[in-house]
Amino acid sequence: MKRLSALLLCSSILATPVWADGGAADPEQFETLYPGKTYSPYAKRSFPSNVFWGDTHVHTGMSLDAGLFGNTLGPEDAWKLAKGEEIISSTGLPVKLGRPLDWMVLTDHTDLMGFAIDLQNGAPNVLAEEKGREWYAGFLEGGAAAGVAAVDLITSFTQGTLPESFLTSYSTGAQAYDRVWERIVDAAEDANEPGHFTAFIGFEWTSVPKGFNLHRNVMLRDGANSALQVSPPVTQAPFGDTDPFYLWQWLEDYEERTGGTAMAFAHNGNLSNGWMFPTEDTYHGGKVDEEYVKLRAKWEPHYEITQIKGDGEAHPYLSPDDEFADYENWDVGNLDITELKTDDMLSREYAREALKQGLLLEQKLGVNPYKFGIGAATDSHTALATAEEENFFGKSTSVEPSATRMNHPFVKSDLGEIEGYRLLASGYTGVWAKNNTRREIFDAMKRKETYATTGPRMTVRFFGGWEFEDDDLRSRAPAFIGYEKGAPMGGDLGAQTSDAPNFMIIALRDPIGANLDRVQVVKGWLEADGTLQEKVYDVAWSGDREPDANGKVPAVGNTVDLEAATWTNTIGASELTAIWTDPDFDPAERAFYYVRVLEIPTPRWVVYDKVRLGAEIPEGAELIGQERAYTSPIWYTPEG
Template identity: 40%
Template structure:
């Protein structure tokens, strides 16, 4: 179920609560009517756990939290202490990085060297046009802040694995750009109400008269002015589990062996540690049982003296979506109270990453906006890499996660316009690069 807390200004602090099984469930769920303080939810979950009922909470839609989801103080405004951090991580091991109301990986103002940071950013709080504060609202910065707190011997409240979901309120998933139909039902059930296609004259007159701020004129056409235009057709959660049972899936949630996609059924895997020879590139799945000195996504490992760790990254395309363009490792680190981040391309569909810029060659992969078709080349069906961090520093605390990008494809708003026989709305992106993210791994500094 969903716990729908929020700050006093409307910032979203929502959580999805997942139970391991259906035995002994409480008669009444904990809700905002009990407390809007998320710590109250964690206390309730701790109480259930003491009675043998296992559950966890997954924060989501942090981009609309106005900086509150990953704040550095608690609900009362007090700094985190060890007990608070332990309680938070005990109950919230995962985070929803993408959904219909935007992607919460990072923001251009927080990651100004990441060329792909501006992906399906919904900048608003709720259904308003009030801008949400980026700092404290996006998970990459939270991962960095967590490293700094761990350096201070407090623990890491933001050692989060990644999942994604739709957050649709219609009972159906809208994760396909070519078939995006609604999140809220009647309020965005048509392209006209979603703002991707001009309103008919009678509707524009009615809305303009009743709610004049809810229409916008563009190139002689009247469109609905709605936050829905910033929605994305997202997303899906991936789980690496031993079997397809509720118990096994929940256990994978707990160990954070999960990944997220913006909609396509991509598959991603990450292992990190030592003793990873070139032979594992032939069959990355072997590491599930044959890499004793490596940890899977969601894990942490210790730095060895005089030895740089290795990272096995792997991704496979969705055969019903575009081919892969590049495989990346996103790194964050902290040292002496200062954190940083960088993005490395580690495998390319065409060519190899430049050793200076850590970027793949620029190769065009055009989309035909007349029918939204794309070519299969250039592009890859699978990308894999065995990578070592060129900036490895044994004294730093660090996280690493995989991000894989597809070639561009038509955005849902472009599909809406195409079906209506109209050009795409000029102030919206015409294409997107669908993607997937692995959960991070964490490297502990040399002690």
């Protein structure tokens, strides 16, 4: 009994925290170290400490174009792959992601949603029309005949010559249409595992007047109870409209009807021939006025900056002093190359220029319609969210891995061609959020605390303020200081001051990826005379390189082995950090800042095809690229 009592006493003593003076621990003593926190830096955090990786733009066989090009996979398959399972692609190839995603949005096209599946199955209502029988025969024959049928069907859609019965059966509110929507919603509900994997309900509103891309993806914060109260909007008259105002009204009606929350975001301004980021009367015959800027700012807080159909950050014509602006640019024409690109269109197509034009519109109309956060996606039409160079399954089922796929043009017309080898294995969105749930990730995207990558999963932090110091980088947990002293990516700098703002930047390489070459800050600003300016600053780089007389840091080098489709991390850095102060700050000028992180050179997907499949790479194809990340901007607005 005495022995038991002694053990209990000892246990009691060890269970009670004791300080040198014999007193119990006082939580208040930690306030000077971590204000409002505890000794453990991981407990009681009030800021997002996790980056969750996802894809905001994936299509299954439910989409008209995806299904016509042979995609037989449904939403259930897409969710399985995203969550880490191995599945079989539409062409019979086993496929699995190198690492599972944390979240995803399935965005099947709204117009004629589900029609392709019924065409593949020879549904009676499809075969009742002559055109339906013609397209079905082409699909059964396969190969080139299927391609011809698919192009003819899509052309009929874009030119408004589809049989009326198809529009009636596969438009908002129709029984067949709503049945497909219900399947999409149910599949997302089944895949959603709060805290582990987030499956968003969404769709792509497919506006493409004159072949000019005005597509918007829509992402719902809500579950089936709200989503099944509505039918997604289409663009074909008389059931819908291609004007963005039509979509914005649908979003307004959705929130009023369901009590839910939604957002929209555009993509591929590079295929809009100047209509994506209008500044005056340059889109769809519409007018950029106070109503336009207010509604676009309200409903479109995010932009998809890079994906399979080219990178949309910058263009060398617009940014001639930026040696990294010429990256995976698609600048031939509109979506179907029925109209060629002219230089005057470019300023209304690329994200950096849109951010600059937003400053001018804000000064003119009081609201910045292009104050968007930045993300990336695949826009895969295979149901496979593959953005890895060595695991790239292409844009559509017709160009899944094969020895000849890079010779298959993405689009070709009498005016021009976009070659198959120009497809970009991109991209993913990193979201800084507290938890992996619909609420947390959606809200992080709404507040713009996001960044895009072309595929690698780099970790990037970006804070702006007025009081950052070099010593702030000594901590291995710099986010505490970042949130305490400043605003994160997607935020706004504080009140006007004569002092220049400074920024804290931390970039870590993808743990299984390439080392980092450099970190850059991209600044855009509006001068007093209305002139828009931009500048790219190298703020951190690997090795002992020195900037030249023009302030340019030399190239990092190249370790790519084209014969083996690999590289070595013998150059570059595993992490780069900087405290950077704007040397050109004027407190009277509106401005924005975002970070671009570049990896060292690595092989593009075409090199993997050559090594694995014996593919012959066409002349002119890029073999090596520098993958990258783009953060959402931080904005500065003068008082008054």
